[in-house]
Amino acid sequence: MRILVLNGPNLNRLGTREPGIYGALSEQDILERLKAEAPEVEWRHVQSQHEGVLIEALHEAADTGTHVIFNPAGYTHTSVSLRDAVALTVEAGSLVVEVHLSNPAARESFRHTSLISAVASGTIAGFGAGSYSAALHVIRSAQ
Known part of the structure; x- marks a missing residue:
């Protein structure tokens, strides 16, 4: 099984950026935990501040049957193009699980709307x- 961990803007600053909201673990710490939980998985990771890079990674996942754990970060609320790329990835047969470290519904009102949730396979937030x-766990259970 192949899984892409796809992280949007500013997630490369985890561990130092607002740890009261996003936690003390770095992006690398999270990736290492996932690899330890599922060493049999063929892991790929992409993090970018650039929307086009994220879209290209989703296209590649669609083309290769790779499942995606996707934290679109601030693009969650603003990017129709990422929404469309998630939709085509799911349509191609890959699971795309939208994740958020914090609970956007419990934060500022502009974070309450996700353009991604309606087309993702599912959403997990706040943990x-x-x-x-x-x-x-969800991706493994679906296999």
Whole structure:
């Protein structure tokens, strides 16, 4: 099984950026935990501040049957193009689990609407790094 961990803007700053909201673990810490939980998985990771890079990674996942754990970060609320790329990836047969470290519904009102949720396979939010582990569990259970 192949899984892409796809992280949007500013997630490369985890562990130092607002740890009261996003936790003390770095992006690398989260990735290492996932690899330890599922060493049999063929892991790939992409993090970018750039929307086009994220879209290209989703296209590749669609083309290769790779499942995706996707934290679109701030693009969650703004990117129709990422929404469309998630939709085509799911349509191609890959699971795309939208994850968030914090609970957007409990934060500022502009974070309450996700353009991604309606087309993702599912959404997990509010459990810190555990959101990624829960997404892994969902993907494994669906196989």
